[in-house]
Amino acid sequence: MIELQGVWRTYPVGEGVVHALRDVSLSITPGEHVALIGPSGSGKSTLLHILGCLDRPSQGRYCFEGRDVVALPEAERSLLRRTRIGFVFQFFHLLPRLTAQGNVELPMLFSGVPRKERKARAAQALASVGLLPRAAHRPDQLSGGERQRVAIARAVVMNPAVVLADEPTGNLDRASAQEVMGVLEAMNRQGLTLVVVTHDPLLAARARRVVHLADGRPSDAPGGEA
């Protein structure tokens, strides 16, 4: 479902260049749960952005669901993001003026989903993260863990094929982190493909597959060991 071949991502910095990713080849099949770990600055976020069609490789091929998406026009890529890819961020990125319900409705609002259907689907997504009772609360009335669960509901409300999470528990205490990972893993068990960036080895260990990044280069390791 995800096929990276010889992907480089370089940033021009001053006179020279920075290689955020070096020759990354990676293949992820539907339903997988992949943990991306590595030290800070090793290129985890860069890789996730490329997987999520937010960024383009400087070099190399990227096929998403069998389609080469590197050369797709921006409108097509945003259609992919809207319908096939869900994002979860470290800092939640909920709109403070909207309720939990409103935040979850946001992707549907900009997709032109009718109001009634929006309400129903948002409620369903909130229920799947156990936050239906908090639907009318604004982000500042929710705990960190609850906010991230709202963000997860928002990421899955369009029924994407894959959810990409960039350090989703980086800002949470251990209990909330367990809760959030529990929600994501439950969705993974129902067939959702999951790619999670983390630097917590304990959380990474729960994944069936762990990809280590070091200085922009990946090295696959089997999951299940700490």
Add this chain to the structure above:
Amino acid sequence: MAFLDLLGFAVGALRGHRLRTALSVAGVAIGITAVLALTALGEGARRYIVDEFATLGSNLVIILPGKVETTGGVPFGGVTHDLTLEDHAALARLGRLRRAAPIAVATETLRFRDLGRSAPILGTTADYQEIRRLRLAVGTFLPSGDPERSGTEIVLGTKVAQELFRGENPLGQVVRVGPDRFRVVGVLAPRGLSMLGFDLDEAAFIPVRTAMRLFNRTSLFRIVAEVRIFAEMDQAKAEVLALLKDRHRAEDATVYTQDAMLASFSAILRVLTLSLAGIASVSLVVAGVGIMNVMLVSVTERRAEIGLLKALGAPAPRILLAFLAEAVILAALGGAAGLAAGAAGVGLLALAYPGFPVAIPLWSVGAAMALSFLVGVGFGVWPARRATQLDPIAALARR
């Protein structure tokens, strides 16, 4: 449907930033208020000057017997009916005419003791004084009352009085015209040549009925009248013509007005109003730059939000539309507030200075609304385009 949703989103964003919203609404409102206030002042000045001009006699309507073709020349074809005192009475009852005065005229010799002087003598009524705005040096004008009354009063032009009485007080003296004897009741203040071509200083005035008998006439020379409202000059003219046509069963009268000069004057003043509108538009553009600033700040402040929308896959045109909707709502609110404030301000001004006819011209209301809309869209587009061009990764990165 989708558009309403975007509108709702925009309203939510505006409500989320009340101070910023209020400031930009105030900016547009001030611009619109300025447009309305300045054009209202300009229009007020125009009306004031026109009205002042009108009091100098431009409300005057002159009715002559006989039809003059627009090409000029002598009236011909059909019978020409004379104007009579009955015509005058009928005209005086027209609602659009404030007053009307009949005129019969002939040149006769005025005698006082052994002195004689030839002068045009106007037979008319008390209304003539008002219509021509005559002022008296001493005494009174002809007494008001039924035009059919044959009085023996006479009012003298200032030169006639000087030459006939040579420093003596003319009031109460008896002047003879042919076999008739008249008692002097007033002398006009010096006036000079009138617009009608008469030198009123050289004339004398007696009651119209007496004059017609004296001159041995059954018809009037002309009728002069004053319209009640200057702006209704044309309607008044049409009514006069219609009435006379009805009475005479023929179109055999001519109505003159003196508004040609006024028209060009009014045109000059309209240019003045327009230039005031130009000044006002500048203030609106300034307000527009204000909106643009607010929208730019809004885009900058909401980088994360826009980045998020893009990351969630919101299509760029919809993001553009959402920000445009915000700008248009701002402009519409500002426009409405400005209209209200402008109307209230002009209303207050009208209360404070009842003599100054301020009025918001309709075209300026239209222009102000169109401008506020253009300002909203025009100055909203650039920031909105910037919003859609933001790089979502950079926008989402924590600063």
